[in-house]
Amino acid sequence: MSRPAIFLDRDGVLVEEIFYPRTGEREAPLAPEDVRLLPGVAPALRHLAAADYALVVISNQAGYAKGKASLRALWLAHERFVALLAEQDAKLDGCYYSYGHPDGIVPHFSGPSLDRKPGPYNVFIAAAQLDLDRQGSWMVGDRQTDVACAHAAGLRPILITSCGKASGHDGDLIRAPDLPSAAEIILKGRSRAA
Template sequence: MTTRAAVFLDRDGTLTEPRHYPRRPEDLVLQPGVAPPLRALRDAGYALVLVTNQSGLARGLFDRPALDAMHVHLRALLTASGIALDGIYVCPHHLDGTVPELSVPCECRKPAPGMLLRAGRELGLDLNRSWMVGDFLTDVEAGQRAGCRTALVGDAALRETPEGPRPDLRVAGTAQALREIARRAAGPPAAHPHHQLIRTTRRSPPC
């Protein structure tokens, strides 16, 4: 049985516009232009999986029902564009939290690869043929530790980072990164050497 490749997506600042601890469904707004390349990736056979650190749970800023309501809204936004997520994986932990049961060390908070590894097991994914897309180097590190290719987007992608993990792809906007991944996905996804750096200076439209 052939397992699928996936595109793992960070949420805040990657799939959705950056917000400081979003707490309400209406706080989640899709990044401009992401719907067409997401559909192209699904058409190419890729799973689409959200992997998101949500320390607001540990900090007591919102509770699990509020987070679930946000993700119901997010799925509705995507469904309206003809896109379905294969899974949503959340890390609720942070050592500086105020909720005791969530203020603990864990294996899931990025840059740890726990969410990606769990999704790989539960969804039957080939991590070595998959991508992790995020706007922080912690996303890149999590993807690399899980064996994925990685794309860094947003402001971090425009800064030189002589130290730390090196993404395979740097672009200003999420839509650009997804288009490039979808372009490569037009053929069968292949295994890859890590740390191939591809740069573009083209910027996405302002939010």
């Protein structure tokens, strides 16, 4: 039987974005030593998993396409992320990354790609591979691309607002300052519906 999922953006929702002086930007961790979980993430994931939600990361990781990091460094950052969650007894059911970017400089990782948000491709792949019920699922992210992906995939979006990237004036959009608050909204809504 299919179960619902919480689809999660990674950077700015689960892990801190890092300021890199060489780029002058806050962005996804480009090395494993830069990966730090945001406060309250592991307990929030445990609560959602206990409510029988699958937990699936859907994330654009353009560091390689933009020439900022090797694929190996990005993979090691992913492994560190999973290890930090495991240290706090939290685990994910799947992680789906897009390594391309429309303005990338690395051949075969530059230009349009199906798996990059706001497109819903990785949501559809995850739902098929993990037998997920998209109708009862949510997307939690910190950018309008996450909201657009949620709408395209038939998910309910929650926009994380703490990092200042969340913009837009959709009055019906649910907003939360962080993942623990988003988890509370999701779980309260589920208990009311039961």
